Amino acid sequence: MRILYARLPDEKLMLLLRKGKEGAFDVLFRRHFGKLYGFFLRSTGNRHTAEDLAQEVLVRLFRSAGRYEPTAKFSTFLYTIARNVLLNYIRDSRKKDPEVDGGEGELTPFELSLETTPSSCPDPSEILEKKETLQVLEKALSEMPENLRTPFLMAQGEGMSYREIGEVMGISEGAVKLRIFRARAFLAERFDAAFRET
Amino acid sequence: MNRCTEIRRLISPYLDGELSREESLAVEEHLSRCGECRKVRDLFRALGEKAGDLPQPPREAVEKNLERARERLGMEKKPSLYPFLKPALAASVLGLLLVALYSGIPWKGKVEKPGLREETVVSEMENISDEELELILLLEESGDEGGDFLDLLKTLDELEELTESGRKEA
Numbered sequence: 001m002r003i004l005y006a007r008l009p010d011e012k013l014m015l016l017l018r019k020g021k022e023g024a025f026d027v028l029f030r031r032h033f034g035k036l037y038g039f040f041l042r043s044t045g046n047r048h049t050a051e052d053l054a055q056e057v058l059v060r061l062f063r064s065a066g067r068y069e070p071t072a073k074f075s076t077f078l079y080t081i082a083r084n085v086l087l088n089y090i091r092d093s094r095k096k097d098p099e100v101d102g103g104e105g106e107l108t109p110f111e112l113s114l115e116t117t118p119s120s121c122p123d124p125s126e127i128l129e130k131k132e133t134l135q136v137l138e139k140a141l142s143e144m145p146e147n148l149r150t151p152f153l154m155a156q157g158e159g160m161s162y163r164e165i166g167e168v169m170g171i172s173e174g175a176v177k178l179r180i181f182r183a184r185a186f187l188a189e190r191f192d193a194a195f196r197e198t
Numbered sequence: 199m200n201r202c203t204e205i206r207r208l209i210s211p212y213l214d215g216e217l218s219r220e221e222s223l224a225v226e227e228h229l230s231r232c233g234e235c236r237k238v239r240d241l242f243r244a245l246g247e248k249a250g251d252l253p254q255p256p257r258e259a260v261e262k263n264l265e266r267a268r269e270r271l272g273m274e275k276k277p278s279l280y281p282f283l284k285p286a287l288a289a290s291v292l293g294l295l296l297v298a299l300y301s302g303i304p305w306k307g308k309v310e311k312p313g314l315r316e317e318t319v320v321s322e323m324e325n326i327s328d329e330e331l332e333l334i335l336l337l338e339e340s341g342d343e344g345g346d347f348l349d350l351l352k353t354l355d356e357l358e359e360l361t362e363s364g365r366k367e368a
Contacts, residue, residue: 022268025268025273026268033255033260033264034254034260035252037254038252038253041253042249042252050255051259054255054263055263055266059267059270124237124240124243125244127241127244128244134248137248141249153249155246155250156246156247156250157249157250157251162211181207181210181211184245188242
């Protein structure tokens with residue numbers, strides 16, 4: 001009997017992975033490599049690094065399959081590994097991550113202005129239409145503190161809930177909510193500055 | 199705090215589907231009559247869409263990295279069909295096109311739908327229980343072909359029915 005690995009959900013594939021089924025690894029790898037690559041590319045801005053880090057996450061997934069509890073949501077398990085890999089990379093590359101007071105300090109003047117006088121914020125249609133958008137976005141994300149960027153990308157790119165993100169990062173849902181708002185405000189400020197210059 | 203400030207604090211979680219029904223309705227009601235707050239919503243939505251559109255790696259990069267990962271994990275190397283597959287595929291497509299052109303086969307031929315049996319297997323695999331998976335693994339490891347997946351499910355159903363009727367009789 002042949003198991004249709006490609007048709008099995010992630011959680012079941014993890015059970016097979018625990019039993020050393022290589023076919024399950026291949027399916028999980030092909031299913032998640034692309035998303036992890038996108039997450040790391042947006043985080044590091046480098047294609048080769050993104051490939052290496054995505055591969056590293058999936059190798060670690062295989063090695064830690066024994067610790068996976070079938071009741072746990074797969075995406076939470078996978079992105080906990082992904083975040084550890086990213087933090088190790090940031091530490092090893094000695095790239096200084098901007099300090100943001102744990103993401104929960106007082107709102108910046110721009111963040112406050114978004115709440116009170118939005119007439120000063122960039123035009124949304126410009127963001128969708130201007131050809132420089134991708135360049136501005138990549139630069140802004142690479143300069144954004146990791147503890148804002150990671151929850152933002154997990155929510156926007158992966159569609160993860162605030163609760164799941166909180167579990168991955170070891171913070172409350174309220175803190176996730178604030179960090180994602182700040183990430184949006186950070187990008188809005190960068191777009192505002194970039195488009196005002198042009 | 200005025201109403202606009204209150205609502206703007208909710209726009210980010212509103213876009214991420216993190217508000218209760220009541221909160222979402224309150225935000226929507228306010229947005230329907232406040233242009234400034236709509237602007238913030240549109241801005242946040244545009245930023246989320248752009249950032250969430252994650253770039254994908256080329257197909258070759260996935261296979262190359264999978265091969266490397268398998269090596270790192272000490273798994274057996276798989277014979278790569280890719281270099282042979284590509285020209286073979288191109289030749290097949292060209293061949294089919296030529297045959298279709300010269301034999302008058304209509305371009306939009308009837309597409310065979312997958313049979314009910316196949317669809318059932320697919321949907322059953324997606325909802326497979328841990329016990330069923332264990333049983334398949336046991337059969338696979340023992341080298342017993344064990345019929346196909348639907349037969350196995352039938353056997354499991356019959357077993358369950360027998361157990362159930364046994365319980366009732368007792």
